[in-house]
Amino acid sequence: MHRILPGYVVLICLLLMAPIVIVVILAFSGAGYLQFPPTSFSLRWFVRFLVDAQWQASLWYSLVIGVVACVLSTTVGFFAAYAFVRGAFGGKKLLLSLLLLPIIVPTVITSIAMYFLSARLHLVGNLLWIGICHAVIALPIVLLILLSTLQGVDVNLERAALSLGASRARLFLRVVVPLAAPGLISAALFAFLTSFDELIISLFLTGIRAQTLPVRIWNSLHLEIEPTIAAVSAFLIAITGLVLLLDALLRGRRAATMQAQR
Amino acid sequence: MDREREFWMLNRNALLMLPAFAMLAIVFLAPLGWFFIHTLFVDSDPSLLWPQIVSVIASRPMQQAILATNWISLLVTVSVLLMGYPIAYYLANRSGLRFTLVVFCIVVPYFTSIIVRTYSWMVLLGRTGLINQSLQTLGLIDAPLPLLYNKIGIVVGMTYVLLPYMVLTLFAAMKSIDRNLLLAARGMGASGPMIFRRVYLPLSLHGVISGVLIVFILSIGFFITPALMGGPSDVMVAMLIERSVEITLDWPAAAVMSLFLLVVTLILYAIYYRVTDVRRLMGA
Numbered sequence: 001m002h003r004i005l006p007g008y009v010v011l012i013c014l015l016l017m018a019p020i021v022i023v024v025i026l027a028f029s030g031a032g033y034l035q036f037p038p039t040s041f042s043l044r045w046f047v048r049f050l051v052d053a054q055w056q057a058s059l060w061y062s063l064v065i066g067v068v069a070c071v072l073s074t075t076v077g078f079f080a081a082y083a084f085v086r087g088a089f090g091g092k093k094l095l096l097s098l099l100l101l102p103i104i105v106p107t108v109i110t111s112i113a114m115y116f117l118s119a120r121l122h123l124v125g126n127l128l129w130i131g132i133c134h135a136v137i138a139l140p141i142v143l144l145i146l147l148s149t150l151q152g153v154d155v156n157l158e159r160a161a162l163s164l165g166a167s168r169a170r171l172f173l174r175v176v177v178p179l180a181a182p183g184l185i186s187a188a189l190f191a192f193l194t195s196f197d198e199l200i201i202s203l204f205l206t207g208i209r210a211q212t213l214p215v216r217i218w219n220s221l222h223l224e225i226e227p228t229i230a231a232v233s234a235f236l237i238a239i240t241g242l243v244l245l246l247d248a249l250l251r252g253r254r255a256a257t258m259q260a261q262r
Numbered sequence: 263m264d265r266e267r268e269f270w271m272l273n274r275n276a277l278l279m280l281p282a283f284a285m286l287a288i289v290f291l292a293p294l295g296w297f298f299i300h301t302l303f304v305d306s307d308p309s310l311l312w313p314q315i316v317s318v319i320a321s322r323p324m325q326q327a328i329l330a331t332n333w334i335s336l337l338v339t340v341s342v343l344l345m346g347y348p349i350a351y352y353l354a355n356r357s358g359l360r361f362t363l364v365v366f367c368i369v370v371p372y373f374t375s376i377i378v379r380t381y382s383w384m385v386l387l388g389r390t391g392l393i394n395q396s397l398q399t400l401g402l403i404d405a406p407l408p409l410l411y412n413k414i415g416i417v418v419g420m421t422y423v424l425l426p427y428m429v430l431t432l433f434a435a436m437k438s439i440d441r442n443l444l445l446a447a448r449g450m451g452a453s454g455p456m457i458f459r460r461v462y463l464p465l466s467l468h469g470v471i472s473g474v475l476i477v478f479i480l481s482i483g484f485f486i487t488p489a490l491m492g493g494p495s496d497v498m499v500a501m502l503i504e505r506s507v508e509i510t511l512d513w514p515a516a517a518v519m520s521l522f523l524l525v526v527t528l529i530l531y532a533i534y535y536r537v538t539d540v541r542r543l544m545g546a
Binding site: 005013017018020023072075080082084086087089096098102106115117118133197217218237240243244 | 279290294351377378422484485
């Protein structure tokens with residue numbers, strides 16, 4: 001048993017990483033079709049991705065929508081998380097489980113309902129509106145990260161600020177936000193990532209005007225598996241890697257802040 | 263004075279939830295409510311609602327989709343549990359570099375775009391994909407194996423996407439197991455396998471139940487992976503809903519199927535809510 005387990009875990013870890021690693025390698029392939037291992041290497045698929053006007057537009061749409069979703073869900077989520085941690089009221093578990101519904105309800109249903117309303121309000125293809133819709137989907141992860149962050153903030157520091165006469169706005173800006181900053185940045189990063197990678201809502205709400213990167217990948221996958229998709233995928237994987245790296249660094253900071261408070 | 267002020271602040275703090283609930287209500291609950299009310303009560307005759315529901319649910323495509331959805335979700339849940347339990351066990355009993363490496367291998371796919379993860383498995387499993395290519399080069403098979411556009415493809419793809427949820431849920435449950443209980447069992451002469459079967463496994467069982475529930479809940483509503491990796495006979499309920507909107511433009515049918523899927527999902531979520539701490543949802 002003790003000899004099998006590590007081997008099994010290594011095998012599964014390889015299985016988990018293999019598809020991602022292989023796609024990244026394929027993105028650098030020099031051939032015009034998918035061949036592994038590649039016989040030659042080039043950057044041509046990345047060049048095609050970055051030069052093509054349509055891919056550029058998609059990248060831009062994804063960025064704008066991601067920033068809207070990130071700012072909105074982090075702000076709203078921060079206040080909600082603060083209410084959960086510092087507020088005195090009943091039914092917290094039920095209220096929290098309501099706010100987590102967007103990741104439980106099948107996204108296809110949510111998207112169709114959002115489309116049904118958006119079409120009537122002529123909001124299909126509106127970047128700001130898509131960002132707002134993504135913000136609801138990103139809210140659960142923002143909340144979960146910020147709940148654990150704010151639980152680590154010493155309430156006595158807030159009490160001290162209040163007893164020294166700080167106003168509510170000042171308490172937030174000068175005490176709570178700085179103390180929770182690493183968690184806040186993490187939450188914002190994951191909110192952005194959630195929106196940047198979201199496909200189903202975008203599929204219904206972007207129309208033909210504002211196709212995001214995942215929507216473009218989806219459309220191309222129905223036609224053929226071409227190497228440009230590998231390059232775009234590698235790009236999205238790199239963004240994920242970047243977010244995880246920053247989060248790891250921030251976790252270090254968070255641990256240090258908590259140490260310093262003691 | 264100070265106490266009074268603090269009490270007042272605590273009550274006011276509850277109000278800070280309002281923006282979040284306003285956003286949830288306007289962007290999430292209102293569209294859902296409007297969609298169901300409009301398609302089922304305004305656009306179609308409410309008195310025909312029940313016959314409509316019965317005829318949609320009893321229709322052949324829907325019955326097949328329900329069957330396929332249940333079967334695929336079951337296969338995915340079982341394979342995710344079998345793969346996830348040993349990993350979570352390993353993680354719960356390790357620290358340092360090995361722990362970090364395994365967590366890395368779980369978390370990187372977890373936060374990679376679902377469409378990218380699905381695409382990468384399509385590259386691996388296709389007719390001319392890497393697996394078939396290497397097997398043919400090695401001379402193990404003559405013709406390519408059908409690994410994509412059937413149930414095998416869906417189950418592999420979905421297992422890959424959902425495994426992290428199971429591992430993180432199980433890990434949280436196993437981390438909270440009191441080590442002293444295992445030592446006590448050992449002290450009383452229990453063997454390794456016996457400790458695992460009689461102490462560890464029962465103590466980790468609520469984690470198993472939570473993990474199974476969350477994976478099954480997410481499975482039955484799955485869309486992207488089955489739509490890309492499944493074959494013509496593997497239409498799941500979520501795909502049927504999308505098709506009746508995009509292809510047949512049958513909004514009432516889409517609404518009835520959505521309502522059905524939504525009710526089943528919410529019932530399972532209610533059970534999940536009873537047995538687990540919702541804060542553990544994403545393994546945060």
